[in-house]
Amino acid sequence: MTPRLTAGFWVQAYLTRLRLADIPAFVVRRGDETAGAVLVKQSPLDGTATLYQREFDLLTEARRWVRVAQGPEREMDERLARERARDPDLWVIEVEDRAGRSLLDEPGLDG
Numbered sequence: 223m224t225p226r227l228t229a230g231f232w233v234q235a236y237l238t239r240l241r242l243a244d245i246p247a248f249v250v251r252r253g254d255e256t257a258g259a260v261l262v263k264q265s266p267l268d269g270t271a272t273l274y275q276r277e278f279d280l281l282t283e284a285r286r287w288v289r290v291a292q293g294p295e296r297e298m299d300e301r302l303a304r305e306r307a308r309d310p311d312l313w314v315i316e317v318e319d320r321a322g323r324s325l326l327d328e329p330g331l332d333g
Contacts, residue, residue, distance in 0.1 A: 224307040226323075227257060227258070228256045228257070229253060229254060229255060229256065229257060229260060230256070230258075231248065232260065232329070233260065233281075233296040233313055233315065234278045234327075236315065236331060237249070237315070239325055239328070239331070240294065240317060240325060243323070243325060244317075245317060245319045245323055245324075245325070246272055246317070246318045246319070247315055247316065247317045247318070248315070248316050248318075249310040249313070249314070249315060250263070250302075250314040250316045251306055251312060251313060251314035252309075252313060253312045253313035253314075254308075254310075254311035254313075257311065258309075258311035258312055258313050259275065259309060259311065259312050260275070260276060260278070260312075260313040260314075260315065261273055261275050261290075261305060261312060261315065262274040262275075262287070262314075262315045262316075262317060262324060263275070263298060263299075263302060263314065263315070263316045264294060264317045264319070264322060264323075264324040265315065265316060265318050266316065266318075266320050267318055267322070268320075269294060269295055269300070269302065269319055270280060270292070270293065270294060270295055271285075271292070271293070271295040271299075272289055272291070272298070272322075272324075273289070273290050273291040273298055273301065273302070274287045274288065274289055274290065274324065274326055275288065275290050276288075276332070281309065285332045287326040287327070287331070287332065288333055291315050297307070299303040302314055318328045324332070
């Protein structure tokens with residue numbers, strides 16, 4: 223079994239990768255430092271947004287990021303508000319990049 227990174231450590235590493243790529247990103251909601259789930263909102267700054275969350279396959283123990291919703295940014299913000307109300311340990315990261323980059327498909331960010 224591959225050791226898991228804490229949520230807080232993963233978030234800091236992710237923000238560093240984004241910063242090195244000159245992609246603005248912000249922690250909108252700080253979750254549980256150890257085991258909180260992470261949602262990423264990618265905004266191309268055109269009034270739309272895409273939400274991503276990590277999916278875990280129990281059989282293969284593989285993790286990957288999947289798109290869970292896409293649409294008007296207002297609707298994505300409403301969905302995030304519902305998720306935050308349900309899960310007090312949830313982290314929310316907002317990535318703002320006109321080209322739509324989130325870097326979630328890069329090696330090492332599945333952890």
